[in-house]
Amino acid sequence: MKKNICFFNKDLEIGGVERQLYYLVNGLNKTKYDIMLLLCKKEGAFSDKISNSIGVQDLRASYSHSNKIIIAIKLFLFLLKNRPDIFVSFHVHLNIISIIACKLLSVKVFICFPGYCPRSRLSRLRRYFYTRADKLISVSMGVKASVVNNLHIPDSRKNIVIENCVDIREIRERSKEDIRSPFLDGDRFIIVSVGRLSAEKNFEVLIRASRLLPPDCLILFIGDGERREYLENLAAECGSGNRIKFLGFQLNPYKFIKKASVYVLSSNSEGLPTVVLEAMSLGVPCICSDYYGRTNDVIEHNVTGYIFPRDNHCELANAIKFFRDKKNREKRKTIVENSKRHVVNYSIEKYAQRYERVFGGS
Template sequence: MPKKKIKVLFFIYFLGSGGAGRTFLNILNNIDRNRFEPILVTCNYEGNYESYLNQDIKFVKLPTKRLRSAIIPLAKLIRNEHPQVVFSTIPNYNVIAIVARLLSFTKARNVVREAAFLGQNKKENLKLKLYGLFYRFSKRVVALSNGVKQNLMDKYDVNPNKIDVIYNPVELDHIRGSTGIEQIPEEYKRIYQGDAQVIVTAGRLVREKDHPTLLKAFKKVVETKKAKLVILGEGPLQDELENLASQLGISENVYFAGFQTNPYAFLQQSDLFTLTSKNEGFGHVIVEALAVGTPVVTTNCKPGAEEILENGHYGTITPVGDERQLADAIIEALSKSQDDRDTIIQKGLSRANEFDAQEIVKQYEQVFEKTLK
């Protein structure tokens, strides 16, 4: 008699353009269907990644767009679907998933994932303590990195014995098959024509990503190098950043390309990837850049950059918010000989292989199985 599959309900606000949505997509598409039955549940939104979800995965949208209003319908769905595990990510969503599971009065168990390195002031730290109280009702807590695990222990008061560290899964085969210049939209192909070197960054246009430091550093770069900067991502600060580029006199060299369903072609066709975040729980896009053979210069956005690049072994790390050192590092990276560049690329490719989705998802499978013991 075949062993009964473990039914896992995945809950997220929407399968959107951020790292959490991409991680869920990678886990869902790669989880072993012989042992697990995944169900994806979101609020009533259209997410950018929905079209990439494998067709054999049951997908349910709750009849609400408000997160708090999702508790009761989610509880009913848990009661009707009888999942053994309810898996969620991001603190607010985790709380909703935990409360819904409790109100379902079933034997399902919560597994929550924490991806961000949160806690900057007393008010925020107090909020994290509250999240920690809810996390006590979760069977396991997945931390995105060792730095996030330490933060969960220090600021959420989570028992270290219930924390598992699992890095983000990256679909290397898909990424490496999506990198040709022909896969870049027609209006942006001209960026890669000519002899100017191209720097690319990717991320939401929000304060935490600190794009102003990148723009100020780039101004110093173009004083000595023929270069272009491509900014992938969308967000509330776009007008502000475009105005800053204009004030710095670099608008003609800066391209705001918005959200791209295929950022990998931009990454691979560029000469350098740079990230200027203030902090990153992991830094998924750093791995993606390494995976397509693009050298990396990043700020020390703890804890992600340190762990992925092993303190600078696989890429260059500069202090957060330091435009001068960032500019110097970019100029140095763009000035390397082809032999040195090839060495850096090969090291990066090797490092990226360690985050392959098929291997990382096995670790999630082990956590789901461990949750039921």
């Protein structure tokens, strides 16, 4: 008999969490599971990519903090009617209301942690609810450690890790799209960094590192956010305005990553940064900060990439210059080959199989 699995998220807009959800629901074995996808609001670019075999339900209540009570009531009524075998909350801001609703109706509830969990004044309250979930699923060992240490949740068998995945075939295919940009012409050392222009991404450290780089280096920031104007002003203050380009949101970032000489992730905290895995799949060497959440989950220093001390722009500049130096071509080639072998472990097939093992043993 098939198990009924329901996944819950706020929407299907383009984002890391939404992409993983899209991969998972499409990748699960439909002969074993009847899959439902419950959304606060059915909207977003991934909506049209969900398999027709998956029942998509819309609560018709756009997610916001002020809307949480309405969402909670509609969620309770949905569960009262449908009663899935397992309910999976895929968004951190929906976790608590998911636990409350499921426990009231004796529905098994699995909670996903897509990113690093910091300490807060509400840690004890969060611990009270999270210890009542049936499974706690972290995207990396570093995230799991933050759940255990910062939320004071015992490290038990219900506290597990399922790492994110990447669609290697799709990434490589989309990276072939042509780019017509005059600043990409010529022999330049191109540094690419992708992400929302927000404080936790710490793009400042890469901008400050630009002052120490040779003039042939070009930095491309792909993404948008509330700190764009601040970062543009900082680039101008550093005298790097002509060597730093802010390209905004790009529907296809892979064509730019493919052109990169090196990819940089400068974040203060991460869950499991799939963009690094995507860059690896395209044969681009990666430089990552030792972010909160444990960089070693995705990169082995000097083997599959390079790790620099968080917020240290001098060490970041040195790492970039290492990959730029022609004397290090063989080392660069070895790192690229190692990383391309490493990224195969993060396929959609393996990702879905890991979830299926958890569902089967629940």
